[in-house]
Amino acid sequence: LREQLSRGGYLGGEGSEGRLDGELVNLYAGVAQLAPGTSGALTYRVSAVLRVRLFKGSTLLAQTDVSGSEDYLPALRPDVLTTEANRQAAIRRLASALASDAVTRLQTG
Numbered sequence: 001l002r003e004q005l006s007r008g009g010y011l012g013g014e015g016s017e018g019r020l021d022g023e024l025v026n027l028y029a030g031v032a033q034l035a036p037g038t039s040g041a042l043t044y045r046v047s048a049v050l051r052v053r054l055f056k057g058s059t060l061l062a063q064t065d066v067s068g069s070e071d072y073l074p075a076l077r078p079d080v081l082t083t084e085a086n087r088q089a090a091i092r093r094l095a096s097a098l099a100s101d102a103v104t105r106l107q108t109g
Helices: 002-008 080-108
Strands: 018-034 041-056 059-072
Touching (some): 018 059, 041 080, 059 080
């Protein structure tokens, strides 16, 4: 969220009256699609719900929930490290998309 606000020129400093709180309400990771004829995963999916609240002092000005998901591939050969790297990349993409959606929703009311 901080990165998205900074990009848009909305990031306040230490003396800012505004405060943005984010809460990860739900996070799920699992198999999105099974490979035909096997019990192995063809793709995995990570999904999340993020709740963002905008305050001015102690007054709640706005609140929004954003959700999304990202798919990622397992390693071609049994390789836990590659699959985990793919999962981490999917989480970073999802976090960026959720933050962008949250900032957009808060800007448009």
